[in-house]
Structures are given as C-alpha cells and as structure tokens.
Amino acid sequence: MTRKTSISLLAAVAAAGLAFAGSARADGSLSIYAWADSISPDMVAKFEKETGIKVTVDAFSSNEDLLTKLQAGSSGYDIVTPSQHFVKIMVDSGLLEDIGASSLPSFERILPDWQKQWWDPTGNYSVPLAFGxxxxxxxxxxxxxxxxxxxxxxxxxxxxxxxxxxxxxxxxxxxxxxxxxxxxxxxxxxxxxxxxxxxxxxxxxxxxxxxxxxxxxxxxxxxxxxxxxxxxxxxxxxxxxxxxxxxxxxxxxxxGWLDSYAVPKGAANLDNAKKFIDFMTQLDNATEQYNYYGHSSPIKVDPAKALYNKENAPExxxxxxxxxxxxxxxxxxxxxxxxxxxxxx
Amino acid sequence: MNAEARNARWNVLGLLPAQLIMLATLIVPVGIIVLVSFSTRGPYGGFDYVFTTAPYRQILFNEGWTGELEFNPQYLIVVARTMILAAATTFICLLLSFPVAYFISLQKATAKMLLIYLVTLPFWVSMIVRVYSWIIILGNDGVIAKTLHALGLVDNMGSLLFTDTAMLIGLVYSYIPLMILPIFASIEKLDPALVEASHDLYGSRLTTLRRVILPLCRPGMMAGSILVFVPCLGAVLEPILLGGGKTMMMGNLIQLQFGAARNWPLGAAISIVLMAAVLVFLVWRGLRAIRRERAEAAA
The missing domain is CATH 3.40.190.10 (Periplasmic binding protein-like II)
Structure with missing residues (x-):
C-alpha cells in the first residue's frame, strides 16, 4: 500500500509540474479560450507554421464560465470569444483590453451590419468571429x-x-x-x-x-x-x-448571438493576439474558418470557396x-x- | 536542554512544512471564501469588500414575486435532497463494499494485491470519462437496454438515463472504492483467532459476523462512510450528466450562483454552510468515538 501511495503521490506531483509548465508563457505563444470546437484546428496549425507562435486552445461551454474566469483574475488567456451581451458586460466591467480594433485592418473585413454594434459602440474591443x-x-x-x-x-x-x-x-x-x-x-x-x-x-x-x-x-x-x-x-x-x-x-x-474575438485585460501576448485576429479575418482564412465552424460569418468570405448556401444549409x-x-x-x-x-x- | 524538550522542538519544526502547506492550501482559501460570503455582490458577478450579512439571509429569505421579503425554503430543499442522496449513496456503498472487502481479504497474497489494484484502477481514469461511460451504458441504445432486448426479457424499456436512479448508480460507482479500501484495511487487521474463538464458543456464523466481525470493522466502515458521504455532498457531475440536471444538488446550486446568477457572495455563503454542516457532523462523530474509547478503557 505504501509503495502505491508514493507512486500516486509522484504522479500527482508530476501532473502539478506539468500544469505549471503549461501556464509558463514564452515570447512566442498565444493562449486562446474559445467555445468548444469553434476555432479551426487547421487554421491554428497554419498560423503556427507561418508565425512560429505556439498556440494553445482551451474550451468553455458557457458565457458564464468565461465571465467567472475573467472576473477571478489572471486567467492567463490572450484571446477569448464571448457572445455580444457578454462583450458589453466585460467592457463595462473593465475586463477587456482596448485593442483599437476599429483601426486594425480586420475592421474593414467585417460586414457593415456587424460593425460598431451596441455591445461595442467604438468597435475597439472586439472583432466578430461568427454569428447565429x-x-x-x-x-x-x-x-x-x-x-x-x-x-x-x-x-x-x-x-x-x-x-x-x-x-x-x-x-x-x-x-x-x-x-x-x-x-x-x-x-x-x-x-x-x-x-x-x-x-x-x-x-x-x-x-x-x-x-x-x-x-x-x-x-x-x-x-x-x-x-x-x-x-x-x-x-x-x-x-x-x-x-x-x-x-x-x-x-x-x-x-440571436454573435461571438467575437476579444483580449482580456493584462493579456501577456497582446501583439500575438492581434496577429491571430488579423490572420483569422483574412479572406481565405475566414472562409476556411467558416467552412469548419458552420456558423454564419460576420467577416467577408470568398463566395467561390464557401461551402454553405441557402439550398444546402437552410439552417x-x-x-x-x-x-x-x-x-x-x-x-x-x-x-x-x-x-x-x-x-x- | 533535556531530551524531552529537544523532542518537543523537533515535533514543532518537523511538522512545520506540513502545517505551512495546510495553511496555504486549506486555511487561507477557506478564509477567502468566508470573506467573500460577507461581501457585497458586484452588479455583473464578482464582489466588493463591503461588509454585509445579506448572503446568509438570502439562504432563508427571498423577495417573492410580489416584491415583499418572505421565508423561502428553496435552498433548504436542495440541501435536504443532497443530504438524502449522499446518505443513500453511503448506505448502498456500505452494503456492497463489505462482502467485496471480505472476499478480497480471504484471497492469497498475490490475488489480494491484484484485486486491490483493480479496485483502485478507476482512479487512474478521469472522473468525467468514467461518469460519461454510464451514459453509454444506461442510454436508450445502451448496453443494458440492448442486452435485455436481445435476451427477449424486456421489449421496450424506457431509458434509465436522466433519472434519479441513474444519478444514484453513478454516485455509488464513483465513490465505492473509497469504501472498499478502508473496510478491507480493517478486516485485514482482524485477528482470525477471535473468529475461531467465537466458533469455539458455539457462536453461529451470523452471530460471529454480527457480534465479532462487524464491531471490529466498525472503524473502517466509519472511515469509508465519511470518505463517501462528504464528497457526495458536493457532487456536480453525476446530477448533470446522469440525472439530467432536472433537480439541483448543492454542488449545482453553488455553481449556478458563481455562473448565471452572478451572485458570488451567496455561492460562498452556501459553501460555508455546507462546510460547517460537514464539520459539525465530523466533530460530533469524533467526540463520540473518543467518549466510547474512554468508556471502554475505564471498563
């Protein structure tokens, strides 16, 4: 029994060690906290290959989970993807970083209907990802x-x-x-x-x-x-x-809902976050992301390559x-x- | 300095690391929860350090639909339901564990090691995965339904999934190793001579079990019951995944307060009440055990 106990203790210590190693941030890293299966793994891999930035993606399954995590402080995430009403709550509570999104190239790629909406009237805190x-x-x-x-x-x-x-x-x-x-x-x-x-x-x-x-x-x-x-x-x-x-x-x-990319206050890898948002909103990548996620895209996509239309995806x-x-x-x-x-x- | 004083000093110094770890990982976090439970809720979750006892009052009193403050037992109902479920789980675990532990203790040394290893095996797999597997077993197209159907025993049984029974099965399954192990340990310590003595004195098998074996295994059964009962009070996964989330348990209620309800202080207050209830129960058990030991020593 004693030996078994010490083995499980060792395992626990090793697991804790791994957890700490995981949260250590290097220069070339980016951690994303997004809706489960919402970000195309292929696009993440492509981004990693192009920039050399190491990306980790964790999943949440409710806006409340995300809000609670940010309120608890030092979440360690660089990009989060709240829905519109939670973007408003987070902006009002000072939980998001002003990334000047409305002057980024990404802003021009947002469909006019989704620019500077009530949840982010200046358009500076969020860049839309998907709606449905x-x-x-x-x-x-x-x-x-x-x-x-x-x-x-x-x-x-x-x-x-x-x-x-x-x-x-x-x-x-x-x-x-x-x-x-x-x-x-x-x-x-x-x-x-x-x-x-x-x-x-x-x-x-x-x-x-x-x-x-x-x-x-x-x-x-x-x-x-x-x-x-x-x-x-x-x-x-x-x-x-x-x-x-x-x-x-x-x-x-x-x-209705619309999820956006946003950066939590005090994120360690602000520049990498901006790079990722820019990458994901480029025409080809946004199209790939749209095809993967299967929710409507508030970002311009390439109609020739987009998979879904009224006939095959009435939803x-x-x-x-x-x-x-x-x-x-x-x-x-x-x-x-x-x-x-x-x-x- | 005499040897005794030196020993005493080493006792203090030697225990210091353990005590520091306890302080940092147990006492301080509990202190933070107490602090939050007396704080004012933030408008969108979170909390401000402004003293109030409102969270504790909210456990019992709530504004009714017409606006006036009224006694509302909704949280007490959840507490009572959780206690009953935890007690039922503990009882079933106890009934199932004793024969299993006894059987294991009767095996040869190698078989014993293997069986004990098998009992601890589930701990190597994530709790979520283990509970999820029951969805596959209990579901409409599940293993149980399909087997019974194939055997022609039951034509079309309703799904077992999303019932209180499913939740209970999940809880018993999750926590039963914590019952088997301490009971096994106490059976192992049992002196076979005492059992023989009972038989020599014409005690029947049942009498031997009732008057000799069970009383001597009592500490193990007590330890196992506490190990099962306490985590059951905080169970979150089984009610959601197997019970279908239709009725709240304490764990879900606390989770709701920190999530959708955005009322952290109330969540903290309920946690403190839960913890206090467990503590009172354990202290009561502890005191009773001490008293019994003293009485036995005196006799």
Missing part, C-alpha cells in the same frame, strides 16, 4: 409534426412528451420563452417573469434533461426528439453525420425574425436567476 441563433432541433425519425412555433417545444404534444431536452443554463432558454410569450428580453417586471416560470414549470415534466453537453449525440441518436440548440450545430450534424434532424423556424423569433438562413440576446441589468438578471432556481429547486 438559438432555437430548437427535432429528430425527424421521431417527430413528424410542424416546427413553426415555440409552442411545439414549450407546450409539447403527446408525441414529444418526455422526449425534449433543454440547456443547463438559463442564458438562451429564458429569452426563447420570452419570445414565445411576447415579453421583452431582460424584463424587470416580476409579473412578466412569473409567466416565464409558469411556462417552464408546465414544460418541466416533459423534459428529459437540462444539459448543454453532448447535444449532438442526444438528438442525433434519438435519445430525445427535440433539443434546444443552435443553427450551425444542427447543420453540421445533418451534413456531416447524416442525421435526420431539422432546425425549427419558430414564428415568434429565434434568439444558416433563418426565415423568421432573429432577436439578439441582451445584457440584462442586475435587477433583470436577479429575476432570471429566480426563475431558474425555482424551476430546478
């Missing part, structure tokens, strides 16, 4: 009915009862419910938010899981028949894995309104939390 929306996806082997309204998802018919799944975080589910009920995002009216809670509570007995991990398997394999999900992910599952899935177009509106071209997610005031966020806590209490 949150809705729900159905497995067509299991569900044949219509998918034209959030009613299908929030007030499921017998066919879908016990066969739907939601996300583990309230960030997009509650805005979707608000779209369905015709309530504005980030409402500070407790009565309105009570209606959201009532809707979600009535839906809960029919929800198999509240989980943001492993969604493609859950809906692709038919573990559930409907899942709260994103446009591009559905498209990739359908195209790459030939799953019989369809992305719903609810008439009440989808929940990326919504036919219903898309309402961008907002940055809620603390009072509104409190109500969001209250709804979520009472839902899962």
């Amino acid at each position: 929306n949150a809705g729900f996806t159905v497995n067509r082997d299991l569900y044949k009915g219509p998918v034209d309204s959030w009613k299908v998802y929030f007030e499921p018919s017998d066919e879908l009862k016990g066969k739907i799944a939601s996300l583990a975080q309230p960030d997009e589910v509650i805005p979707a419910a608000e779209n369905y009920l015709g309530i504005p995002y980030c409402s500070e009216d407790p009565q309105e938010m009570k209606k959201v809670l009532d809707l979600l509570q009535a839906q809960k007995p029919f929800v198999a899981a509240y989980s943001s991990d492993n969604i493609e398997n859950r809906v692709g394999s038919g573990e559930v028949a409907a899942h709260f999900w994103w446009d591009g992910n559905t498209m990739r599952l359908r195209r790459n894995d030939h799953a019989n899935v369809e992305y719903a177009m609810p008439k009440e509106g989808l929940v 990326l071209f919504p036919t219903v309104p898309v309402k961008m997610g907002q940055a809620c005031s603390p009072a509104a966020q409190e109500l969001v939390t209250k709804v979520w806590t009472q839902l899962l209490q």
